[in-house]
Amino acid sequence: MSKQRICELIAVLPALNEAGSIANVVDKLKAYGDIVVVDDGSTDGTGDLALAAGGFVVSHSVNRGYEQALESGLLWAAAQGYRYAITLDADGQHSASAIALFARELEEGADIVVGVRDRKQRWAETFFSLISKRLWKLDDPLCGMKGYRLDLIRAAGRFDTYSSVGTEFCIRAARSGSRIHQIEVSTSPRIGASRFGGGLRANLKIVRALWLGIIRAKTLDYT
Template identity: 45%
Template sequence: MDRSRVAIVIPALNEASTIGHVVRAAGRHGVPWVVDDGSGDATAQVARDAGAIVVSHACNQGYDQALNSGFAAAYAIGCDAFVTLDADGQHDPELLPRILRLLENGADVVIGVRSKRARLAEHIFACVTMLRYGICDPLCGMKAYRASVYAARGHFDGYGSIGTELTLFAAARGFRLEQVPFEVRNRADNPRFGRVWRANLRILRALALSIIRI
């Protein structure tokens, strides 16, 4: 797969301490597109200095809107594939060649499967999607998509799915899915997802909306 036509979309909020390393590592396998989601630190400048294309939000719009912006911008210039990657260093960019090979070999969506999940609601979401679609870890932030999947939906997210809408749409429409287990790294600082009770409520809301809308 032509590296120049692979968009590695990295949503980032106040990740100046990690984004440079993530961009440099990811850039060996595709073109990093960092969506600076209203950061108050030097995230955008560090990302540019490391070689990323930066899409900036003037104010924080949230994870799903950041991915919407990154996918739309990359699709507009004709990218063939999209990979989502977290900015905090928890995902190993060295997995990207394996993920991209699966796309080259016919997969439409490739889903990372983390070695551990942090919250009860994540386990509940995973149980539902495992039973319904065979998807082990729908909330993993490392996924890859052919442009044809994005084009069929017309957007990445429309209801605050925490990064799951396009994957579940693909599963429901019979696109070919592959899954890649990996060891998740620990964050060096606090998680960006919020307090435990609030995070669980957000996940359960996303699950309920996914059941209704997909």
């Protein structure tokens, strides 16, 4: 991690076996700020490729899951003194140019910026979105592209406690009255297979995250 930090904004990318896309994604993101790739136990050289492309790398020796990869990246960014973090998928689905929109919303006072995708991959995502819009006014909390004011992360000291598919923090923040803005984002077809898959197991994981969000998100506020 010898690369010098150049700005207040960092992109956080959880990655598991994304050798086919990671170098290209990091290269595109460099125009907008620093990048940290959380190599979540990859076996295909993802971390080495990210480092060679110009990113920072936080490595998990074994696969710890999407939520823990996000948490590691966000806590690392907070500890390094960055002001804002924007999470993106490492597979190239999110447009790098949208970072400027997210950054502007954060600079203008948003605590969290949540992307709203133009399409969803699984039926459980559509169901989650319908419920979350009604309960928390969040149109698409499962979107992997989100922006965070890192003071919130520092104050909380954690990001995920119940394998929420990346939704716990913004749900709790919404309940506590944090300033949450939402931005429509376009998505491109991913390269390679998704870490979640598309079958019954993936859909059940999403439904479980929704259920736990409903019964547990009220136990801790992020203000």
